[in-house]
Amino acid sequence: MKKYTEMTASELTEELDLARADYEKCLLEGLSLDMSRGKPNSEQLDTIEGLLSAVNKNADCYSDGVDVRNYGLTDGLPAAKKLFAELMEVSPDNVIVGGNSSLNMMYDVLAGFMLFGTGGGTPWCKLPKVKFLCPVPGYDRHFTVTEALGIEMINVRMTDEGPDMDEVRRLAESDESVKGIWCCPKYSNPEGVVYSDATVRAFAELKPAAKDFKIMWDNAYIVHFLENAPAKLLNIIDECEKAGCPDRAIEFVSTSKISYPGSGVAAMASGVGMIAELKKRIFPQTIGPNKLNQLMHVRYFKDLEGVLKVMRKHAVALRPRFDMVEGILERELGGKGIIEWKAPKGGYFVSVQVQKGTAKRVIELAGKAGVKLTPAGSAFPYKKDPDDSNIRIAPTYPPVEDLRKAMEVFTVAVRLAAAEKLLERK
Amino acid sequence: MKKYTEMTASELTEELDLARADYEKCLLEGLSLDMSRGKPNSEQLDTIEGLLSAVNKNADCYSDGVDVRNYGLTDGLPAAKKLFAELMEVSPDNVIVGGNSSLNMMYDVLAGFMLFGTGGGTPWCKLPKVKFLCPVPGYDRHFTVTEALGIEMINVRMTDEGPDMDEVRRLAESDESVKGIWCCPKYSNPEGVVYSDATVRAFAELKPAAKDFKIMWDNAYIVHFLENAPAKLLNIIDECEKAGCPDRAIEFVSTSKISYPGSGVAAMASGVGMIAELKKRIFPQTIGPNKLNQLMHVRYFKDLEGVLKVMRKHAVALRPRFDMVEGILERELGGKGIIEWKAPKGGYFVSVQVQKGTAKRVIELAGKAGVKLTPAGSAFPYKKDPDDSNIRIAPTYPPVEDLRKAMEVFTVAVRLAAAEKLLERK
Numbered sequence: 076m077k078k079y080t081e082m083t084a085s086e087l088t089e090e091l092d093l094a095r096a097d098y099e100k101c102l103l104e105g106l107s108l109d110m111s112r113g114k115p116n117s118e119q120l121d122t123i124e125g126l127l128s129a130v131n132k133n134a135d136c137y138s139d140g141v142d143v144r145n146y147g148l149t150d151g152l153p154a155a156k157k158l159f160a161e162l163m164e165v166s167p168d169n170v171i172v173g174g175n176s177s178l179n180m181m182y183d184v185l186a187g188f189m190l191f192g193t194g195g196g197t198p199w200c201k202l203p204k205v206k207f208l209c210p211v212p213g214y215d216r217h218f219t220v221t222e223a224l225g226i227e228m229i230n231v232r233m234t235d236e237g238p239d240m241d242e243v244r245r246l247a248e249s250d251e252s253v254k255g256i257w258c259c260p261k262y263s264n265p266e267g268v269v270y271s272d273a274t275v276r277a278f279a280e281l282k283p284a285a286k287d288f289k290i291m292w293d294n295a296y297i298v299h300f301l302e303n304a305p306a307k308l309l310n311i312i313d314e315c316e317k318a319g320c321p322d323r324a325i326e327f328v329s330t331s332k333i334s335y336p337g338s339g340v341a342a343m344a345s346g347v348g349m350i351a352e353l354k355k356r357i358f359p360q361t362i363g364p365n366k367l368n369q370l371m372h373v374r375y376f377k378d379l380e381g382v383l384k385v386m387r388k389h390a391v392a393l394r395p396r397f398d399m400v401e402g403i404l405e406r407e408l409g410g411k412g413i414i415e416w417k418a419p420k421g422g423y424f425v426s427v428q429v430q431k432g433t434a435k436r437v438i439e440l441a442g443k444a445g446v447k448l449t450p451a452g453s454a455f456p457y458k459k460d461p462d463d464s465n466i467r468i469a470p471t472y473p474p475v476e477d478l479r480k481a482m483e484v485f486t487v488a489v490r491l492a493a494a495e496k497l498l499e500r501k
Numbered sequence: 502m503k504k505y506t507e508m509t510a511s512e513l514t515e516e517l518d519l520a521r522a523d524y525e526k527c528l529l530e531g532l533s534l535d536m537s538r539g540k541p542n543s544e545q546l547d548t549i550e551g552l553l554s555a556v557n558k559n560a561d562c563y564s565d566g567v568d569v570r571n572y573g574l575t576d577g578l579p580a581a582k583k584l585f586a587e588l589m590e591v592s593p594d595n596v597i598v599g600g601n602s603s604l605n606m607m608y609d610v611l612a613g614f615m616l617f618g619t620g621g622g623t624p625w626c627k628l629p630k631v632k633f634l635c636p637v638p639g640y641d642r643h644f645t646v647t648e649a650l651g652i653e654m655i656n657v658r659m660t661d662e663g664p665d666m667d668e669v670r671r672l673a674e675s676d677e678s679v680k681g682i683w684c685c686p687k688y689s690n691p692e693g694v695v696y697s698d699a700t701v702r703a704f705a706e707l708k709p710a711a712k713d714f715k716i717m718w719d720n721a722y723i724v725h726f727l728e729n730a731p732a733k734l735l736n737i738i739d740e741c742e743k744a745g746c747p748d749r750a751i752e753f754v755s756t757s758k759i760s761y762p763g764s765g766v767a768a769m770a771s772g773v774g775m776i777a778e779l780k781k782r783i784f785p786q787t788i789g790p791n792k793l794n795q796l797m798h799v800r801y802f803k804d805l806e807g808v809l810k811v812m813r814k815h816a817v818a819l820r821p822r823f824d825m826v827e828g829i830l831e832r833e834l835g836g837k838g839i840i841e842w843k844a845p846k847g848g849y850f851v852s853v854q855v856q857k858g859t860a861k862r863v864i865e866l867a868g869k870a871g872v873k874l875t876p877a878g879s880a881f882p883y884k885k886d887p888d889d890s891n892i893r894i895a896p897t898y899p900p901v902e903d904l905r906k907a908m909e910v911f912t913v914a915v916r917l918a919a920a921e922k923l924l925e926r927k
Contacts, residue, residue, distance in 0.1 A: 115571065127561070131557070142543065198626075200627075219785045223782075338570065
């Protein structure tokens with residue numbers, strides 16, 4: 076197999092004709108498939124039916140000496156704090172358990188920093204400029220939050236060990252308007268990178284110009300392995316404590332992809348100073364989170380081992396999908412030099428780099444053939460991929476047969492767009 | 502019975518001695534009772550056991566063509582919108598259904614106005630001064646929200662028909678830094694006032710100096726009657742629509758005291774323009790509310806009649822408590838001229854006015870005798886009751902026997918504090 080980049084114009088034209096013919100066949104299939112979001116599939120959701128009846132009678136509603144049906148416990152049910160503390164490997168004193176959405180917690184934390192500042196610093200909305208570092212490719216919804224809050228986003232390149240820490244140091248240590256960074260440290264969205272120990276330590280040892288620099292540590296895939304056990308990730312809360320900046324990082328997790336995306340439980344952890352500040356800030360906002368849902372989760376999962384047991388079932392449901400995606404990419408595009416990807420060991424995505432300047436075109440072509448993908452550029456701030464090259468494939472939700480068809484359409488679109496683009500240059 | 506205010510010093514001293522003797526007896530009882538918060542009691546919570554198993558199996562989790570367990574529907578499950586629309590007498594298009602806390606919704610709405618403004622106006626946090634009108638006595642948690650957001654609060658006197666609308670007009674129509682008002686329009690917290698039709702219309706017809714003046718219409722007790730049916734309240738959304746300001750009022754309700762305070766469902770309604778703005782603002786905050794909990798409520802209550810059926814049971818559980826409170830007040834304090842109260846027809850409180858300058862002392866005395874009451878001044882901005890006279894009695898939560906004892910202690914404290922105060926002047 077010759078690489079596209081090494082082909083002559085006539086060889087490329089031949090490839091283009093083949094790809095066009097294949098694409099015409101795709102169009103005839105009349106597909107309507109959605110590979111755009113990282114959603115669990117019904118098979119996964121069905122495995123935890125017991126959660127629905129985990130609190131079923133009046134007598135079930137008591138925990139930690141309280142009636143969970145009634146008001147109170149702004150920072151969460153103690154039994155839920157214990158479960159999330161075990162998950163995050165911190166003390167329950169470092170934990171706040173909230174509602175159903177960790178994204179909502181992240182938004183609230185940042186909106187609070189905008190309105191009130193943090194650690195006694197100036198409210199960020201009173202500053203002329205607030206900037207945030209955004210490792211790319213990254214999670215689109217992080218960028219939506221910072222953009223909505225009017226925070227300027229600065230791209231930082233991802234490496235195989237996490238964000239480029241030289242770049243993070245250069246930016247954070249020289250500019251006090253750089254107030255923080257988004258991180259998805261384990262099985263990162265979308266590339267599946269697990270931050271190395273050196274990266275985690277470098278975050279703890281960073282000397283930011285801004286005294287109120289915050290690491291938004293979105294550990295969304297903390298136990299979301301595709302193999303047999305979760306990857307090891309150094310504990311950022313511990314490392315920050317050791318480095319003398321215990322309140323620098325705020326870690327977020329949720330059961331959205333452990334139990335149910337629509338009705339899971341979210342939690343956050345940080346140093347006790349930061350937790351005290353956040354509790355004080357939450358007090359005016361609510362009389363308390365949904366403790367009944369927290370208790371349903373505690374009763375069903377019981378402890379970390381209960382969570383891991385369910386995650387092993389999820390892995391069994393998901394692995395064939397990831398294997399299929401990588402198998403089809405390899406079979407249809409291997410050796411052509413027009414795509415690169417990393418095989419993730421966890422998380423919800425396969426992130427691919429197609430021929431530069433063709434990501435939008437690939438998504439357009441796939442869309443016209445009935446295959447909806449995450450829009451091009453989504454994994455970048457302001458939806459601008461400077462290379463127009465990254466595409467996030469979300470293989471978890473569609474039924475396996477749909478996924479196969481969608482991936483076949485996708486590979487045809489990648490070939491067609493690459494041949495078009497390379498011929499432009501001839 | 503002679504009024505305290507008409508007594509001679511020696512008569513008052515005799516009363517004081519009697520009250521002191523009664524108080525000494527109270528101290529000996531070693532009570533530990535809590536009448537401080539408006540919480541439903543276990544008897545009420547137990548009546549809706551069926552809610553816990555309303556969605557119990559995987560097959561139960563589908564509604565409106567979606568799997569409620571999965572992501573999506575930022576503004577709520579359509580079936581839940583329909584239920585809340587019926588409750589608020591609006592169209593589902595005017596409704597957003599959210600998480601478990603209407604207080605959280607109110608906070609988010611105001612925090613959004615602070616950060617982003619509303620209706621295209623300047624973000625409130627960029628203005629030199631933002632003020633809010635606060636009918637007093639009112640709900641302490643409203644005031645906590647505005648205080649936390651740095652909004653200056655201005656007291657407006659309550660009348661038997663709602664806030665003093667002459668005063669509201671005078672303040673809102675002359676000062677463009679007055680951006681809104683808190684209202685609890687039906688069975689108001691704490692006095693139980695139902696706003697008259699004239700009051701509701703006056704709100705719709707107000708000509709505020711601020712173009713982005715907002716009415717925070719917290720209809721917390723929309724169906725929380727103590728008699729046989731909810732009081733009639735003119736529909737603020739309709740009236741504002743008719744008056745040409747459809748987006749002026751935002752109505753909030755929740756099932757906190759219909760189903761469970763800790764795990765109910767909250768919703769808001771407004772004109773379609775305001776709803777569109779709020780939906781846009783919610784989008785970055787979350788991928789969606791807890792739809793499973795919404796569906797549990799829809800399946801259990803079904804419709805307004807299902808809600809009213811439960812509320813009639815709540816009324817049966819609550820009425821004897823309110824009757825007892827009023828009976829003891831009348832029996833122990835009637836004719837002494839040292840207390841005034843209105844008998845509420847709904848809601849969760851009895852609001853009393855004790856002898857001016859004695860509310861703090863009454864609460865201190867009751868506290869020392871083991872009866873915890875809502876702190877004095879709680880029903881006022883900055884917790885400052887200018888008359889030190891208002892006390893909010895929350896009779897719903899304690900067991901009936903506890904309530905009886907607590908009220909007896911309370912009346913002794915009222916007598917003792919009044920006699921002390923009036924003797925100071927002699």
